[in-house]
Amino acid sequence: MVIWRVIMFYTKMKQSLYLKTLIFLTVPLLISGFSFANGEELKCETIFKTKELKQAFSKSLNTESFPLWIDRRNNRYEVITLSTDGKSCNLDMKSIVAEGKYIPLSKLGYYDDIYIEGSNPYFQIYFPVYKTFISGKAVFNIEISPIAKEDSIISVKINNKIVKLLKLKEFGYIGKIEIPLQDFKNRKFVKISIEGDIKVGRTICDDINAKNIYIKINPYNSGFYVLKDTKERDIKTFFFDYSKSFYIDKLDIKSLKFFYYIPSATNWIKADVDILKDINIPKKIINSEDKGSFTQVEKLSKGFLLTTGNPDIVSNFILKSTLVSEINNSDVNQNQERLSKNVITLKELGISNLTLSGVGVLSFYIPFNTARLGGLPDKLQFNMFISHSAIDEHDRAFLEVFVNDSLVKSYQLKDISTERKGLIIDIPKSLLGAGLNNILVKVSYYPSSDRCIGATPNITVSLDNNSYFKWSETIKNVSKVRDFLNMVNGKVAVVVDGKPVLNSASYLLEILGKINPNISKLDIYSKLSELSPSQYDYIIMFLNNKTAQKVLNNRNVPLRVDNKGFSIFNIQTGKQLFRLGSNESIGFMEVIDYEGKTTLVVSYINSPDVLKGIKLFNPVNINSLLGNLVLFNSNDYSIYNIGDYINIEYVSEKGLFYYWNNYKVVIISILAGVVILFEIFVIRKLVKTKRKKQGR
Structure with missing residues (x-):
């Protein structure tokens, strides 16, 4: 923390020119020494220099050597990136005019390969245009089904306008699509879509009925x-500027809220939050002041610093920006009123009017x-408003609605009328x-067989974003760990009872922020006695x-x-599934009822x-925790549904069933030995009796 104290000293005393000069000279030396001492020294190299800034921008995007920084030195612009054999990174944020970031689709929530199927596959993604945006490009590494014919076509659109047409014969079955992103004035989001016209047979009817037609997008080497x-701007820009990582100066009860609110702040990028350990490249740093209530953003030599005396100010700001960004007050009030009436529209869910055109599915x-x-809605109805183009009487069209497959x-759609249907x-x-x-x-459209050859009419279908969901009531109670993490919403209290659980609290809150942004108020308590569950x-x-024993051991819970x-x-079978011996340790998560409130407990034995x-847990495998009890150690975890078929026996209670499950081999061996000895005794007794009778 020596480095941090130096930077704080600089921040508070920056009016002094002498101190500015002193810090500017000494901080890089301290940083260099710190990184070297930890064996984590990062190296940088200048990959090219330009006289004009625009030239630096265009050449930077072509290199794809990200992350990178554009540094202004002696009226020239140097483009600097990380390197394994370069010099020590000695970047000064004061002279850096631009920064380059690579954001893979995996950071946007796409953790598996993206498959878009059918003869007209379609994929769309939105790109936010933040205030800091200069230029960029989208890159998609795709693979096309090997059964596709060479006259198939891939079209790329920006805001529904075609910007690229790719012929499969020239593009190949595996390749990279690059889409420039620039000149988006007065836009907050840009829609990028990839559409396919995949041909596999002689006619369009062959294409519609064919299987195994797809375009696959790799989310780890595709992105922006x-x-x-x-x-230097404001608090909103500090959080919303394509940054993938933020750093907290120290981990304590006060700073815990950042671990949830930062990754949950935007539905676009799921940012990481970590504890500041070193400053070898420019970073986004958050400092929680012990005194005062001011909040400000500063551009320092080693990155951007947000200083706040009250994390709630920033947390509430992030939440407000997330939920009501770009929506006027009347819309917000209307949305809240509709939710109170158990109604929510597609528009309020963030879905715009949807229109698709084509054949097949x-x-x-x-x-x-x-x-x-x-909560979980009861008696849920989807009131859908849909319209479509006229359907010839010889063609067939169907509409199907699936929920979780x-x-x-x-x-069956038969009408030739194009009026909106409810x-x-x-x-x-x-x-x-x-x-x-x-x-x-799903809307499936199949033209009649006599129109398979030649110009085939497409069907156009529009789904109105005024379509809405309506329900009678919501059920908040859940019993599984996965369901709790996915469902938790509204006002939530977090109790962090001591330093031993502080790191696990920060990590799980960060994961929660990435998978569930629906907590509107988050309060942190350091003592259970301060909590009012109601x-x-x-x-x-x-x-x-010790606190876990007090909370759990007098309640009906999965694990005491x-x-x-x-x-x-x-x-049913008597089979032992898990055993924890005396003085052995295990961590656990379980869902319980605590004074009428559904509660997740994380603790250890x-x-x-x-x-x-x-x-061990991450946003992907968290969905596998389909039990009310999860046990874990440093290497592995296991999931159980404690209840009717699975039960727990405790050593301190030592019931008959416990001894049988843990020592059945020994018990069976002893019983077998006793039986054998008894049989030997009986046999000997019978032999002696027989001999006596024969002797007479």
């Missing part, structure tokens, strides 16, 4: 290269997050899950061993704390060192 300026994807509603309603679809509660659900509206919708507790150990077994294992 962005150049942004480095002007056309799909509208609607992400529906039950946490946004405050299950068909819930289908219609359809009501009842969605069973049994098909809905906690958190994000996938609702898919004021909150949900509770999260990070407890030390027994430092002597326990065993988990299948009641015996040593808190096992809490390091919480880093």
